[in-house]
Every structure is written in structure tokens, then in C-alpha cells.
Amino acid sequence: MDAFSALADPIRRDLLVRLAAGPARVVDLAGHHAVSRPAISKHLRLLTLAGLTTAEDRGRERHYRLDRAGLTPIQELLAALAPAPPFTERDLDGLELEVRRTGRDRRATEADAAATIAEETA
Amino acid sequence: MDAFSALADPIRRDLLVRLAAGPARVVDLAGHHAVSRPAISKHLRLLTLAGLTTAEDRGRERHYRLDRAGLTPIQELLAALAPAPPFTERDLDGLELEVRRTGRDRRATEADAAATIAEETA
DNA sequence: ACTATTGGTAACCGATCGGATACCAATAGT
């Protein structure tokens, strides 16, 4: 089972979103869905085969964890289909935060775009 | 049919990648696959229902085109599962190109991360 | 020791999927 087919089911997508908040046991995950526990078990096994989750046995419990590395095939397809612009507004916001964190006192001319981005508002 | 299920089939993914290079007719797309032409037709109809492609009739031909807007559900899921860092190396590369394009003569100290990024190598 | 909890597996079922073949409609070329 590949990652794409794994994402095709809405229950499996929901499981992944829940696991994004942290590891969880099967019963906890099953509690949020109308389907039976074995059905959730099957979904989790499938997600693990797809490389999207990992499982760790802790006593009688099994803790499932999101494995973000399994998402790369999807990210690669999106990159092939939706070529990203040089940088986005999001990137600029992130950059500004980073500069605010690492920056020191410096001056910038308004003619310089990069300096304007980096300028501290304080 | 939702976008996730649409991406679950490798032939459909290949069709989308080919359409990313520009619109194409059914026969052209079918020529690259071992399956029959009606099978390709079905895939294309499904992709259109999923909002991933659009079709335009031109005489007896039908031109299919990639509709990138249909990718947003997938992008949103990825964003929910793989929270992006403040900025990535990719962003820095893009930023550097942009600064090289708009930047003027300016000096930068090596203690300033943003300035280092923006520094022109020339 | 007994019991409850956790969770995987097996067997089965109906629905859906992906494919083929056969057929038809419409446009283009001669």
C-alpha cells in the first residue's frame, strides 16, 4: 500500500491528523469513530505499511506515531504539479521572525528590499 | 470522487504530471499507457469530477487541462500534518535570487544572518 | 488465580474500482 492510497480514506486521514498532535493508543483513536475497533486496527496497519506511521509496543498497549517521512512522495507530487514561486508571503513572515530573533542593531535604506524585510519594527 | 481518491491511482497521477506540462488530448495521453483508451477516458472524467482537471471541447477533440486549484485539499492536509519550519533552504535560495535582482550596493557584517543571506557573491 | 483491558487476526460480505470490449456520436479530411 502506497502513501497515496493510504490518504484516500477519510478515516485514515483523520487518524493521521490526530496522530499529528502526538502518539496515541488504538482504543483512544477508535473512540472517535463510529466504526469498530478491528476496522481501526486495519487502518493503522495499513498506514504503517504505507510508511506514514510507526508502532511501538508498550506492554499490552501499542502506541502509534505519525511518521512524517512517509509524506515525501505526496510532497514531491505536489511540487511537480504546483511549482512554487521563488518565495511566498509565508516565507517573508518566517524570515522576519527569524531576523528579529537573530538580528542586531543595523541600519537599512528603504531602497533595499531585503533590508526592508529584515528591518526590526521595534 | 474527492481529490485524495483521485491521486490514489498511479495512472491518474501520471496523467496529472503530463498535464502539468500543458493541455493535451485524450489520444495523446492514452498513447503513453498500456491500458485502453476508454480506461483513460474514465480516469480523465474522474479527475475532472475531483476538480483536478478541466475539459474544453475543440471540434471533435477534447483538451484536458490541469486545474491546480483542486490540489488545495491535499496541500491543506500536508500543512496540518507537516507544519513547515519558519523558512527552509529553498526559501533562502529564492530570497537570495530576489535580493540579487533588486539589491543595490550595500555592505553586510558576517554577524548579521539576513545580510549574509542577501550578500551578493559578485 | 481470576478478570478486565488492549489489540491483532480470520473469515466473510457487499460495494466499489479498474479494466476490457462493444457500440455510438460527432467532427475532419478526401
Added chain:
DNA sequence: ACTATTGGTATCCGATCGGTTACCAATAGT
């Protein structure tokens, strides 16, 4: 007008999918 090209639709088929119930193994709690 005839013919070729393009492409959708219909019908059927086997395989897979997602779900259930029933069952079993193992650990934890008393």
C-alpha cells in the same frame, strides 16, 4: 458522400476495499 479520427457511454468481469462478527493472545489489575 464516404471514410478516418476522436472520444464518450454501456455492460460486463475479477480484484480489491472497508466493514462486520467471532476469536485468540498477552498484559495489567485485584
